Amino acid sequence: xxxxxxxxxxxxxxxxxxxxxxxxxxxxxxxxxxxxxxxxxxxxxxxxxxxxxxxxxxxxxxxxxxxxxxxxxxxxxxxxxxxxxxxxxxxxxxxxxxxxxxxxxxxxxxxxxxxxxxxxxxxxxxxxxxxxxxxxxxxxxxxxxxxxxxxxxxxxxxxxxxxxxxxxxxxxxxxxxxxxxxxxxxxxxxxxxxxxxxxxxxxxxxxxxxxxxxxxxxxxxxxxxxxxxxxxxxxxxxxxxxxxxxxxxxxxxxxxxxxxxxxxxxxxxxxxxxxxxxxxxxxxxxxxxxxxxxxxxxxxxxxxxxxxxxxxxxxxxxxxxxxxxxxxxxxxxxxxxxxxxxxxxxxxxxxxxxxxxxxx
Amino acid sequence: xxxxxxxxxxxxxxxxxxxxxxxxxxxxxxxxxxxxxxxxxxxxxxxxxxxxxxxxxxxxxxxxxxxxxxxxxxxxxxxxxxxxxxxxxxxxxxxxxxxxxxxxxxxxxxxxxxxxxxxxxxxxxxxxxxxxxxxxxxxxxxxxxxxxxxxxxxxxxxxxxxxxxxxxxxxxxxxxxxxxxxxxxxxxxxxxxxxxxxxxxxxxxxxxxxxxxxxxxxxxxxxxxxxxxxxxxxxxxxxxxxxxxxxxxxxxxxxxxxxxxxxxxxxxxxx
Numbered sequence: 001x002x003x004x005x006x007x008x009x010x011x012x013x014x015x016x017x018x019x020x021x022x023x024x025x026x027x028x029x030x031x032x033x034x035x036x037x038x039x040x041x042x043x044x045x046x047x048x049x050x051x052x053x054x055x056x057x058x059x060x061x062x063x064x065x066x067x068x069x070x071x072x073x074x075x076x077x078x079x080x081x082x083x084x085x086x087x088x089x090x091x092x093x094x095x096x097x098x099x100x101x102x103x104x105x106x107x108x109x110x111x112x113x114x115x116x117x118x119x120x121x122x123x124x125x126x127x128x129x130x131x132x133x134x135x136x137x138x139x140x141x142x143x144x145x146x147x148x149x150x151x152x153x154x155x156x157x158x159x160x161x162x163x164x165x166x167x168x169x170x171x172x173x174x175x176x177x178x179x180x181x182x183x184x185x186x187x188x189x190x191x192x193x194x195x196x197x198x199x200x201x202x203x204x205x206x207x208x209x210x211x212x213x214x215x216x217x218x219x220x221x222x223x224x225x226x227x228x229x230x231x232x233x234x235x236x237x238x239x240x241x242x243x244x245x246x247x248x249x250x251x252x253x254x255x256x257x258x259x260x261x262x263x264x265x266x267x268x269x270x271x272x273x274x275x276x277x278x279x280x281x282x283x284x285x286x287x288x289x290x291x292x293x294x295x296x297x298x299x300x301x302x303x304x305x306x307x308x309x310x311x312x313x314x315x316x317x318x319x320x321x322x323x324x325x326x327x328x329x330x331x332x333x334x335x336x337x338x339x340x341x342x343x344x345x346x347x348x349x350x351x352x353x354x355x356x357x358x359x360x
Numbered sequence: 361x362x363x364x365x366x367x368x369x370x371x372x373x374x375x376x377x378x379x380x381x382x383x384x385x386x387x388x389x390x391x392x393x394x395x396x397x398x399x400x401x402x403x404x405x406x407x408x409x410x411x412x413x414x415x416x417x418x419x420x421x422x423x424x425x426x427x428x429x430x431x432x433x434x435x436x437x438x439x440x441x442x443x444x445x446x447x448x449x450x451x452x453x454x455x456x457x458x459x460x461x462x463x464x465x466x467x468x469x470x471x472x473x474x475x476x477x478x479x480x481x482x483x484x485x486x487x488x489x490x491x492x493x494x495x496x497x498x499x500x501x502x503x504x505x506x507x508x509x510x511x512x513x514x515x516x517x518x519x520x521x522x523x524x525x526x527x528x529x530x531x532x533x534x535x536x537x538x539x540x541x542x543x544x545x546x547x548x549x550x551x552x553x554x555x556x557x558x559x560x561x562x563x564x565x566x567x568x569x570x571x572x573x574x575x576x577x578x579x580x581x582x583x584x585x586x587x588x589x590x591x592x593x594x595x596x597x598x599x600x601x602x603x604x605x606x607x608x609x610x611x612x613x614x615x616x617x618x619x620x621x622x623x624x625x626x627x628x629x630x631x
Contacts, residue, residue, distance in 0.1 A: 051528055071531045084529040088547050097543075098533035152533060 001062040001075075001155040001188055002027040003048065008057035010043055010212075017043035018054065019212035025205070030182045030189040032203035032220075034196055036235070040212040041192045045158050048190060049078045061156065076156035077149035081164060083141045085133035091117075091144050092129040098152035116151035119181060120144075139170040146178070150185065157182070157189040163198065175202055196236050200224060208232050230261060233331045238264040238298075240308045244283075250276060250327070252283035254304040259333065266329035267310035269299060272320035282324040290316045395599035415596040424585055424601060431581035434496060435564035438503040442560045443553065445504075446511035451545065453512075454519035468512045479505070480570040487574055494578035502570035503563065510559040514620075518552020519545060555619040558612045565608060 003025040010018040017040045025031045033041045046052040047059060050071035059067045066074060077098070085094050095116055099109045117123045120143035133141055142162060149157060162178065163171045179202050182189050193199050199206055199220070206220040208231075216228045227233035234241065245258040252260065260281065268277070269287070276282040285301040285308065296311040301323055308323065310316075395401075396415060398408035419425065452458035453465055483502060484493060492498035522545055530540040546553070568583040576584060582605050590598035 049528075049532055051531075071528070072534045072536065074532075076532070078529070078532045080525050080529060082523075082525065084523065084525040086526060086529070086544060086548075097530065097535075101534045101539075148529075148533070 002060075003156060003188065003190070004060040005044070005047070006058045006060070008044070008047060008054045008059070010040075010047065010052060010054050016040075016212045018047070018057075021057070021209075021212070021214055023207060023214050023217060025188060025190055027188050028186045029204040030179070030191060030202060031205040031207060032191045032193060032199035033207045033209060034193055034199035034235075035209035037194055039209040041194075041209050042160060043212075044209070045078070045160050045190060045192045048074075048156070049076055049158055050074045074156070075154055076158055077152055077154035078158040079145050079149050079160065079162050081161040083133075083145040083165075085141055085144055085148070087133055090130050090132060091122075091136070094133065094144060095148045095151050098148065102152070112151055113147075116147040117144075119150060119185070120147045121177065122147065138166050139174060142166060142174060146181070150181070150187065154187065157187045159189065159191045161193055162191070163193070164195075171198075178202065200236065208235060210235075227331060230259070230331075230333045233261045233333070238309055238311070240264060240267070240306075242303060242306050242308060244304075246281050246330075250279075250281045252281055252303075254283075260325075261331040261333065262325045262329055264298065264309035264311040265296075266325050267301075267308065268324045269301065269310050269312065269316055270322040270324060272322055274322055276322065277324050279327050280324040281327055281330055282322055285321055285323045287316050287318045287321055289318065392599045392602055395595050396603055398596060415600050419597070419600045419604065423580075424582070424597070424604075427580045427582045427585040428604065430496075430579065431565055431583075434499055434503065434579075434581060435561045437496075438500050438507050438564040439557050439560045441500065442504055442507040442511040443515075443557060446508060446515050446556070447546075447553075450512050450515035451519050451541065454516045454522075455524065465512065465516065468509050476569055480573045483570070484573045493574055494576070496579055499571055499575045499579050499581070502574045503567050505570070506563050506567065507560040510563060511556045514552055514556035514559060515549070518549040518556070521552070522548045551619040555616055558616045558619070562609055562612055566605065 004023070005025075006022050008018045008021040009016070015038075019040070021040070021044060033044060035041050043052055047054050050066075050069055050073075054067065057067075058065055061074070086097075089097070092113055095113045096109050099112055104112070113129070114123065117128065122128050122140065122143050125140070128136075128140075133144065136144065142165075146162070159178070163174055166174060175198060178191075191199075191202060201220075203220050205217060206223045207217045208215050208223065210231050216223050216232045223232065224236050227236065230241075233239055240260075240262055242252065242260045242262075243256065243258065244252045244254045244260055246260070247253045268280075270277075272284060283303055285303040287299050287301050288307075290297055290299045292315070293311075296313065297315045299310045299312065299316040301308045301310055301321065303323065310323065394408065397411045397413070399412040399414050400410040401408035449458065449464065453461045458464055480502060483505075487493040487498045487501075492501065526548065527540050527544050530544050531537070535543065565581075566583060567581075568587065571579070571581050572584050572587065575581070580588075582601055586598050586601035586605065589601060
C-alpha cells in the first residue's frame with residue numbers, strides 16, 4: 001500500500017527526533033531509510049508502526065488517515081532489530097501467533113506457518129517448528145522473525161536494522177534473500193539501516209535522513225551520483241572533502257573557504273610532473289600509504305593538511321604524485337549554507353569514512 | 361616460609377574457618393534437635409537423662425498442629441491477595457505507565473523504613489476499633505504490610521526484565537493489551553511471580569510481631585505458639601516448633617534460588 005507521511009514532528013524532551021518529515025513510500029517498493037544514528041529513522045519507523053504518536057503531522061495509508069490508529073489496526077508487520085522472538089514459545093507458535101489472533105482454522109494456520117517458513121527458506125531445517133528461539137543461530141532467528149511478520153500477509157512490512165546483529169557473511173546472504181522475498185511478495189517495505197552500503201544495494205528508493213529531516217530521496221544510483229548536499233555526498237560512498245577552490249587550468253588552490261568533494265574511486269594518481277589531463281581538476285600530492293582492500297588498493301595522499309583517499313586497481317608507491325579528478329565528478333556545493341559547517345565536522349567525516357573503509 | 365609450609369597454613373586456616381562456621385550455624389541447630397528429643401534433662405547433667413519422641417508426638421496432635429495449619433492458611437491467603445494486588449501495580453510501574461509510579465513504589469517500602477513495633481501497635485489500636493483484632497482477616501492485613509513490599513518490588517523487577525519489544529511485537533501483530541499481558545508479559549515474568557509468592561509466603565509464615573499484637577490470643581500461628589511455649593519454659597515444645605517452622609523455609613528457599621534472579625534483588629529500592 002502507498003504510505004504517505006506529512007510534516008511529521010516528534011520531540012523527546014529537548015531532542016527533535018523528527019523535525020518535519022514529508023515523504024511518500026511508493027506501493028510495492030522497497031524503500032531504504034538510511035542515516036547516522038540519532039537521525040530519526042527509527043522514530044519514523046515507530047510512527048509508521050503506531051508505537052510513537054507524532055506531535056505534529058499525519059500518516060496516510062492508501063489515502064486513509066491512520067495517525068490516530070493503534071498499532072493493532074495498522075495492517076503492518078514490524079521486524080525488530082533484536083528480533084523480539086518470544087522465548088517461551090516454539091518457532092511454530094511464534095509464527096502462528098498473528099494467524100491465531102485472526103481466528104483462522106487450525107489447518108490454515110498450519111499451512112500458512114509452513115508457507116512463511118518456506119518463504120524464508122527455513123522449511124528444510126529438520127524439526128525447526130518445535131524448537132525454541134534460543135536454540136537457533138542468529139541468522140535463523142532473523143528468518144523466524146521475518147516469517148512471523150510476513151505470515152499475517154501485512155500490506156506494509158517494516159524492518160528495523162534487521163541485519164545489524166548478524167556477522168558479515170550471513171548479513172550479505174540474508175540481505176539478498178530479503179530483497180528476493182520482497183520482490184516475490186510485492187509487499188510495500190520500509191527498511192531502516194545505518195549502513196549506507198546495505199541501503200544502496202537493497203533499495204528501490206533511497207531516503208537519506210539527518211537531524212530529523214529527509215535530506216534526499218530518490219533512486220539509489222541518482223542519490224549516489226548526484227547528492228543534493230554535502231552531508232549526503234559525504235555519507236554515501238568513500239568521499240573526500242578537500243578545502244579549496246579550482247583555479248585557472250583546473251589546478252586546486254588550497255583555501256580556507258570552499259570545499260571540493262569527490263569520491264575515492266574517481267581519483268586518478270599520475271606520476272609527479274606529468275601534464276594534467278584535460279577536463280580534470282588536479283593538484284600535486286604525496287602518497288603516504290597504500291592499503292589492499294581486496295577489490296581495490298586504497299592510497300592515502302597528503303594534500304596540504306588533508307588526507308585524500310584514492311582507489312585504484314594497482315598498488316601505489318609512497319612519494320610525490322599528481323592527483324587528478326574529472327571535473328564532472330567533483331561535487332560542488334559552493335554557495336551552499338549547509339556546507340559551511342562541514343569543514344568543522346571534518347573530523348567527524350573522517351570518522352564516517354573510517355567506518356566505510358572497514359566495511360568494504 | 362616454604363611453599364609446603366604456606367599451603368599447610370592455608371589448609372589449617374581453612375579447616376579452622378570451616379569448623380567455626382559449622383559450630384556457629386549447626387551448633388544452635390544441634391542443640392534444638394537435642395532439646396526436642398530430651399524427655400528428661402536436669403541440671404547439671406551435660407546430656408539429657410532420657411531421650412524420646414514424646415514432644416514430637418505431642419506436636420502432631422492438638423494445639424501446635426492447629427497453629428501450623430492456621431499459619432499456612434493465613435500465609436496462603438496473604439500470598440494470593442498480595443499477588444493479585446501487586447500484579448497490576450507492578451506491571452504498570454515496570455512499563456512506566458503508572459501515574460506517579462515512583463511515589464507509589466516508595467509508598468510500598470515506607471512501612472519497612474520505620475521500626476515495625478510502633479507501626480503494628482498503632483495498627484492494632486485501629487483494628488480493635490474495627491473489630492479486626494483477634495481475627496484471621498486482621499492478621500492477614502498485618503501480614504500484607506510486609507508481604508506487599510516483597511510482592512510489588514520483586515514483580516516490578518520481573519516485569520522490567522521482560523523486554524518491551526516482546527510486547528510490541530504482539531501488539532504489532534494485532535494482539536490486544538490484555539492478551540499481550542497474559543500471553544507474553546505474564547508467562548515471561550513467571551519465575552519472578554513464583555519468587556515473589558515464595559517470599560510473601562515465607563514472610564507470612566514466620567511473621568511474629570504483628571501476629572502477636574493483632575492475633576493474640578485468638579489467632580495463634582506457629583511463631584506465636586513457639587513464643588508462648590518458651591515463655592512457659594517448655595523448651596522441648598519450643599525446639600520442636602522451631603524445627604518444624606524451619607522446614608518450609610528451607611524447602612522454599614531452595615526453590616526460590618531457582619526462580620530468583622540477581623536482577624530482581626538488585627532492583628530493590630531503585631526507582
